[in-house]
Amino acid sequence: MRIEPRENPSRAFALGIPVLSALIALALAAIPLLAAGANPIAAYGQMLKGVFGSVFAISEMLTRATPLIFTGLAAALAFRAKLWNIGAEGQLYLGAMAAVAVGSGLLDISGVLLVPLVIVMGAAAGAAGMVAPTYLKVRFGADEVVTTLLLNFIILIFLQMMLEGPLQDPMSLGWPQSAPILDQGVLPPLMDRMRVHSGLIIGLVLAAAAQFMLVRSVWGFKLRAVGENAPAARHAGINVNRSLFGVAAISGALAGLAGVSEVAGLKGYLTTDLSPGFGYTGIVVAMLAGLSPAGVVIAALFIASVFVGADSMSRAMGVSSFLADLVVSMSLLCVLIGGFLAKFRIERTGRRGAKA
DSSP: OEEEEOSSOOHHHHHHHHHHHHHHHHHHHHHHHHHTTOOHHHHHHHHHHHHHSSHHHHHHHHHHHHHHHHHHHHHHHHHHTTOOOOOHHHHHHHHHHHHHHHHTTTSOOOHHHHHHHHHHHHHHHHHHHHHHHHHHHHHHOOOHHHHHHHHHHHHHHHHHHHHTTTTBOTTSTTOSOBOOOOGGGSOOBSSTTOOOBTHHHHHHHHHHHHHHHHHHSHHHHHHHHHHHOHHHHHHTTOOHHHHHHHHHHHHHHHHHHHHHHHIIIIISSOOTTSOSSHHHHHHHHHHHTTTOHHHHHHHHHHHHHHHHHHHHHHHHHOOOTTHHHHHHHHHHHHHHHHHHHHHEEEEOBOTTSOBO
């Protein structure tokens, strides 16, 4: 067997890979459902009902998708430049800490300016969390996969220290949580008595802006050129380091906004369990989307539907909600395999290397 690149890869096949991957993952997930004694058709029907069966269910799915849009965009833009940001989880918490520090009354700021300042400071904190590893990469050649991944754990330890120190709520009776965000610093809800908030609108607007900039702007062209071939881009006069720092700042800022949306739009205060892994799941979202900002929104909605639907299915049928993690993992594997097959073909050869 021999692996050869495809001369004219099918664009339709490349665009259909995420959809096909999701369907294959759901089909494979039927095997453990059968092993658990559940009817896969009934189980998936219950999942759909848990996601789209009521206005409340849809709002919960949108609420779950909101931080995934931010972290998915963070990963997608960085990966486009071959800058492997694995630290969105830590950057999310940096953004949340900055939002709490500004929005909980530590600074005397009027209500009109508080929400914009919370957003800006959260984005700036997240950006700093990605610019630092990028500097180590550019200056010393440090592998950003390692530095961003390890930085997640450093930030979590720093978070624990802050929640037991300067950011701790005096009314928490020693429990490690921050003071609540002031009412004038909270992101407005989109529907009465529902948890979905205006962070979703911010995420959608940023996704549309990122798609436009990536496809239609000079900045997007430079970013794609650096990702495709950095030496060639440098030879063509593109400042590669400047492009890397720019996308690093944007990627970290988007991850920081995920923290802002969770703490200022949903929970209202900060704890160490604010994120169940949104930063890492954002990588899966970006890969399912084919690193397309527009596709990130669709992929985030799919992943959120799987998690929310699996919770509903678990309650209704007694099946473990960890099935959602299985579907997400298999979707990513299917996307990776499909992406490989879209770029390369496998040919059989004879014993002496001739085509069979």
